[in-house]
Amino acid sequence: MLSVNVALGNRSYPIYVGAGLLDRADLVSPHLRSGRVVVVTNDVVAPLYLDRLERALRGAGATATAIVLPDGEAHKDWLTLNRIFDGLLTGLADRGTTLMALGGGVIGDMTGFAAATYQRGVPYIQVPTTVLAQVDSSVGGKTAINHPLGKNMIGAFHQPRLVLADTATLNTLPERELRAGLAEIIKYGLIRDADFLVWLEANVAALLARDQVALTYAIERSCRNKAAIVEADETEQGERALLNLGHTFGHAIETGLGYGKWLHGEAVAAGMMMAADLSRRLGWLADDDADRVRRLLQRAGLPVVGPNLGAGRYVEFMRHDKKVANGQLRLILLKGLGQAVLSAAASDAEIRATIDQCCSHG
């Protein structure tokens, strides 16, 4: 088992990463305010892991009850969130009750937002069961639900008390979601950790084979990188924007195709390739380095070419991204491998040239 401490003053918390942590309620006990826990999960994860988690909690002397929501991003809305509130209010959960999110990013975001706002804030613990949730949404305290007019538009910053990332739960993750999760892992190498990139080039096959030692190391190192960024910029005023490498291009892909057609990580992979290509055009990245990015993404089974939406629509969708400030299109680009920067240096013509280069023309 590896661990990361996210140092945020009196909101600091540990992340434990390893195989079999679902049974380790002894790691949970020190972080409970009272013995009452409400586990929030979905109808796909519950049959796989809920019993085991509840048994472990009971073994540690806690009272565990569960709220099981329907699976899927389509349910990341107020209506489903309200099912959590209904459960808490009819079960008479008080301010000492701890919520525990067992599932992927949707469950984590919704449970976190419920914890942020139920009685103006109760503690919560993340037990992420996807690669994406283990390296991304469970670190940093971002919580949200979708609004019909925009994704993640309603939310809060609310740090968990503890993250328990059991890599063995990834054995039941669909292959496509595993690959999509690797995109976010590769992202940490690209934005700030060139050494990790070298390690990934040597271990991508082990990760795809779900080797538990490799997964534990990659997830811990990703969390460590994300923690360093979040510690420097908890509420996303500056450096935290670097985490969005590939996300503005990716946002255009997801919006252009309709959400859900490509997985988030797939869109981010193609988006990171576009960011690398644009950085190459600006003379910041060597041709060889851009090729290294392409090869690593391909070996992880990820797309390096976006869908053919037309450059005009790409630019239009990119301008609607949440990260646009005062109407100016700023992108996360690479000054080198492991050196991301937020920049408005790319001209419209250069952005269009990259899109033409990095999209299918079928």
Next chain:
Amino acid sequence: MLSVNVALGNRSYPIYVGAGLLDRADLVSPHLRSGRVVVVTNDVVAPLYLDRLERALRGAGATATAIVLPDGEAHKDWLTLNRIFDGLLTGLADRGTTLMALGGGVIGDMTGFAAATYQRGVPYIQVPTTVLAQVDSSVGGKTAINHPLGKNMIGAFHQPRLVLADTATLNTLPERELRAGLAEIIKYGLIRDADFLVWLEANVAALLARDQVALTYAIERSCRNKAAIVEADETEQGERALLNLGHTFGHAIETGLGYGKWLHGEAVAAGMMMAADLSRRLGWLADDDADRVRRLLQRAGLPVVGPNLGAGRYVEFMRHDKKVANGQLRLILLKGLGQAVLSAAASDAEIRATIDQCCSHG
């Protein structure tokens, strides 16, 4: 004009109190992140004050648009909150936009919660137009909406950038709401400011006559008292509970009669009288002091006797109050005038004796 600085580190903010501040957009300008302001108000306050506020903002170079909600506590729900989100998302408000709450406690709580959660937090400014909102809900950063199963159950702590309390707006406040607001002002004297209590005994008539100098002083001193408590305990772990003097009894009155029958301040007034009577039974408060509480409340036109719900139902409703910890009934009582304490010292028999004494038997 008087002012109070609420000292909360990097969440500190000023409260300005005085007649005619609605026109003083020069006080607002320094606190805007960009020139974009969205004013949230209701259909009762809008015809009275919206034009003036918007004119002042435009005069100071800001772009002001308005969202007008239906008036009343019945609309303090998710559906109405969503009208704020709809307005923000269709008007393309970005993270630099400042929300401004123009109205009473319901508008302040809802706008504050919208600001706390829109894109995970945007700045907001309070322009409270009731006594209750000026001395209570605009200070301390508590925001919330109601849930069908409980009042203020969904919310967040989110501090405003500025509070602009225009005492002249109180000239249009219904008489009964003015009196109810005085209950909260008297509360500050009772819990921690015996000198203020003496001032109130000498000036209650001037307050009822809406004397602007007296109102400005009483509101500023109330805010100063509340600010001191909030500074010591921003997220209600301890001392802040003292602000609930009279509220547990009052909660029973409001629940027992059905919300809206008595105004919140009226229920709190009768509740404070019960807390004073119970403190007298415990030997903490002299008979004369309990009489002073009764006379001051009566002169403010406030009830000092609760409705006849029966002692059993009072106790039952009190046990459902949010402030109950681990099932134990703790009450805010008085060790003397100006000295409130959180205590579990009162026995069930003593509580019932107080209820019998302080309720109508008609």
